[in-house]
Amino acid sequence: MTLSSVLMGVFIAVDLIIKVVAIGVVPENRKPSSSTAWLLIILFFPFIGLPLFLLIGSPYINKRRQRIQARANTILATGAEQLPSAPPTVELSGELRGVVELTRSLTSLPMVTGSNLGVEMDYQRCFERMAELVKTAEETVEVEFYIVARDSTTEGFFLALAAAVRRGVKVRLLLDHIGSRKYPGFTAMQSWMTEVGIDWHFMLPFRPFRGSWKRPDLRNHRKLLVVDGRVAMMGSANLIGSTYGSEKNHRMGRHWHDIMVELTGEIVSSLEAVFAVDWYSETGEVINIHAYRFSEHLPDERLLPSAHGPEREVGGSVNALQLIPSGPGFRTSASLRAFNSLMYTAKERLAIVSPYFVPEESLLEAMTTAAMRGVQVELYVSEQADQFMVDRAQSSYYQALLDAGVKIYMYPAPQVLHTKCFLIDQTCAVLGSSNMDMRSFGLNYEISLLATGGNVVEQIHGVIAEYQRLSTLVDPEEWPKRSVARRYSESVMRLTSALQ
Structure with missing residues (x-):
């Protein structure tokens, strides 16, 4: 048996071991979308995917x-x-009080004046x-x-x-x-x-x-x-x-x-x-x-x-x-749960400003469900994000939103709309550091502020009105006509966005 054949046998054995172990280890304590993304990378490129998983793939922090x-x-x-x-x-309202109590149970912070x-x-x-x-x-x-x-x-x-x-x-x-x-x-x-x-x-x-x-x-x-x-x-x-x-x-x-x-x-x-x-x-x-x-x-x-x-x-x-802190130190996905719950309370209007919009599945469902039940849902994003991967990943979600009746407004390039806020009817508003993306919900320490009963809601309404004035509405008839190459890059970047 030659040395090359021995090395080839070792290579094949290690490759097989990595794949078998990954199938049993990667999905543990992880969302299905993230598990699928990691497994695809490890199964196709095991000697690249495994070191990458060991570096940034652990679902646990210190x-x-x-x-x-x-x-x-x-x-x-x-x-x-x-x-x-x-x-x-x-x-x-009973619905909003329920969200406030939920958030308090997740973060220990009550709503105050x-x-x-x-x-x-x-x-x-x-x-x-x-x-x-x-x-x-x-x-x-x-x-x-x-x-x-x-x-x-x-x-x-x-x-x-x-x-x-x-x-x-x-x-x-x-x-x-x-x-x-x-x-x-x-x-x-x-x-x-x-x-x-x-x-x-x-x-x-x-x-x-x-x-x-x-x-x-x-x-x-x-x-x-x-x-x-x-x-x-x-x-x-x-x-x-x-x-x-x-x-x-x-x-x-x-x-x-x-x-x-x-x-x-x-x-x-x-x-x-x-x-x-x-x-x-x-x-x-x-x-x-x-x-x-x-x-x-x-x-x-x-x-x-x-x-x-x-x-x-x-x-x-x-x-x-009410302050909503979140991050990997919490085990409760506080901001994601609060945001989803708030979106389900919308009756007339849900307006969201997010520079990096790569939503977790439950949030995407909350938005599209609101639109399907007759709520006017608006999403404000940059026409061109400052990061290529984010730009392609977030635009991969636009078709599903447009199909549900969501209006997408693009803030003109080369400007970067970095504000993070959203508005529920004329009832409450949220602003802070959290994007509507998987990173903010799972990997970053963030703070958001839920406001009601004062002038914050009115002022956030004014902020969004100014963004709307400056933005261009995406044409649902034209969006499907983008190139095959563009669609392919969107799909690839969408996959990588799930690596948590």
Whole structure:
């Protein structure tokens, strides 16, 4: 027997073992669509598919993070047990109350009151306002963004942080390691933040040669700012200029379009609690926050309701607000369950804005079911997504939506519609960092805000009306005429989108 025949026999045996084991292992604790996608890759390309599966295919994350999140949920539930699921001053329909109670059971956060000081659409103005809020800080500034870059757009905010440190304010900043590292000035920004005294840390750092080994596709995608526990901003914008540091984007006139909401009142406590959990997860430090007390070391410690916290500013319109945090640390798919449930409550209109629309099957069914029962369903997406794979994957769903009667609006290229929000009738609105895609529902840490009974719904209605004015409606007669090559690429990218 020659050496080549022995090697060929070993190759065939290993190939067969990989395939047999994959069939029994891959589907465990995984959705059927994801299992099918992984098995196809492993069965056709076992020596590529197996390493890829081992790198990003595990359905489990670091058990320490899951323990921290579980402990945080217990503390939140205990501290807020005397609070109703929704403010007694707000009238909710039975359906909406059911969603609020569902979300509380999944995240331990009840619906509380809060004042909306404005939903901001102007990209530059978002960062100017954030800098203004930091300038008012007396005790703490807490910053958490997926992408953080120091450039001409964000410079004023960074200088405000440095000035806050000089006057004795404790400034904490979290940035996603993978999300931020590819942008200009990344290393210099780290040195500068350390030099001026900002206490900063990476979220989910991927540094295998330093012992930080995690799934590289699990990311913290949240975007929030909290000042003194009394005022906060959250939304879809990353802490970077609207061209994302790209000369090519600048030359072609491509800008990202986002929204941020400024909040005060009880809802700020929920945002600060989310930051505290993320901070502890990355640093091991228990921080004292204003309306909540948080510690893994005191088993009987309680989160105090906001009535026991400091006086809070009053302004804007009072809304009933519920924060919906989600991510792989949760085992409940909180945002997906909440979003689906909300969509089934729609009676007249469901309008969705999502830059990366690669829906989980249940969400696609919720949208098409709403359209089929006579609800006016609208989807707003970029005419051309900033990522080829996403562009093709999301457009593979358009035919099913059009067949169900969904209206698809395309925001004109080369602009990138990066806002994430949706509207249910004139009843409630949701905005935040979560896309309508499988990544946001299963792999990313996200925060979304459910609002009703105030001016947030009205302002989100205005945001969507402006997007509609600027967008082009997809013609259901023309869409099926796209090329065979285009359809083929859509199908391939749709398959890869299911790799979770």
